[in-house]
Amino acid sequence: MMAGHGEDHSAVGGPARHIPVLLQEVIAALEPKQGEVIVDGTFGAGGYTRALLAAGASVVAVDRDPDAIAAGRELEAASGGRLLLVHGPFSRLDDYAQDVDGVVLDIGVSSMQLDQAERGFSFRADGPLDMRMAQKGPSAADIVNRFKAGDLARIFGFLGEERHAGRIARMIEKRRAVRGFERTRDLAEAIADHVGRNPKDKIHPATRVFQALRIFVNDELGELARALFAAERALKPGGRLVVVTFHSLEDRIVKRFIADRSGSAAGSRYLPEAQVNPATFGKAGGVVAASDAEIEANPRARSAKLRAAIRTEAPARAADFSIFGLPKLPEIQSER
Numbered sequence: 001m002m003a004g005h006g007e008d009h010s011a012v013g014g015p016a017r018h019i020p021v022l023l024q025e026v027i028a029a030l031e032p033k034q035g036e037v038i039v040d041g042t043f044g045a046g047g048y049t050r051a052l053l054a055a056g057a058s059v060v061a062v063d064r065d066p067d068a069i070a071a072g073r074e075l076e077a078a079s080g081g082r083l084l085l086v087h088g089p090f091s092r093l094d095d096y097a098q099d100v101d102g103v104v105l106d107i108g109v110s111s112m113q114l115d116q117a118e119r120g121f122s123f124r125a126d127g128p129l130d131m132r133m134a135q136k137g138p139s140a141a142d143i144v145n146r147f148k149a150g151d152l153a154r155i156f157g158f159l160g161e162e163r164h165a166g167r168i169a170r171m172i173e174k175r176r177a178v179r180g181f182e183r184t185r186d187l188a189e190a191i192a193d194h195v196g197r198n199p200k201d202k203i204h205p206a207t208r209v210f211q212a213l214r215i216f217v218n219d220e221l222g223e224l225a226r227a228l229f230a231a232e233r234a235l236k237p238g239g240r241l242v243v244v245t246f247h248s249l250e251d252r253i254v255k256r257f258i259a260d261r262s263g264s265a266a267g268s269r270y271l272p273e274a275q276v277n278p279a280t281f282g283k284a285g286g287v288v289a290a291s292d293a294e295i296e297a298n299p300r301a302r303s304a305k306l307r308a309a310i311r312t313e314a315p316a317r318a319a320d321f322s323i324f325g326l327p328k329l330p331e332i333q334s335e336r
Helices: 023-030 047-054 066-071 073-077 090-096 111-115 140-146 149-159 165-176 184-195 207-217 220-234 248-262 292-297 299-303
Strands: 037-040 058-063 083-087 100-106 235-245 281-283 305-311
Touching: 023 047, 023 100, 023 235, 023 305, 037 047, 047 058, 058 090, 066 073, 066 083, 073 083, 090 220, 100 220, 140 149, 140 165, 140 207, 149 165, 149 207, 165 184, 184 207, 207 220, 220 235, 220 248, 235 248, 248 281, 248 305, 292 299
Parallel strands: 037 058, 037 100, 058 083, 100 235
Antiparallel strands: 235 305, 281 305
């Protein structure tokens, strides 16, 4: 599929802009070898991809953020044909590669996006209330200014686990009737003024709302679920799936997928025994968390969890989203 398997295996394209979370653990779980093809479904700044290239593997790297793809072109050109960059959602990774030896997904927003105020992912610096990873479709401002208070409360409550979800949603509905929300700091300050701030709480009162909006705007949970099914279709027997999550909702989706596909999902002893489908994955070790040393060096790693599984020879099953137990949230236009 890709040329250049016999090229020099040193890291190419210069130093990475950041070291991704659980890098050593990801590479150990993937076990990349010369001549293998790995899909890096969340290219970002290319940290995993560089390590995979250095191990001798070829990489199909996917990102729906056009800025990430543009920034990676130098690395692609220096790879000797062993790196293919693909601009698109990772939920379609099986459209980009088949019969691959590994798939790695690092779920969540990248430090590159957080550090760019104009992308609107963070309120540390004021910027437009955007949050779109693909830079198209409805923005966070569209959601905040158009959705009913009840819908906003559901988004904040489920995706952000915000205990003041209803109060904040009603405040937004009332305030936007006078003046809409267009800037990150405006929304963050309005939330802080409304619910107050506990001096002992290190988390800003708007943090969970911003998290919920980001996840919703980018359909991150739906994309993750679709990507897992796509990985099942793309991996060859013996291929490895490695996923790093940073949020309990993400980790729950990965955990339930692996349990369902490995035949270890819990049933009920009161119900008739269901038909057992052939396992499409086998578990590969337990949950891996960041070491104390990594957390000290990179606080972002504090909530990270790695789960891995190995593809069996059983054919891929039909996608069944019911295994994830996700609630129905308001609909948003998809980029697909």
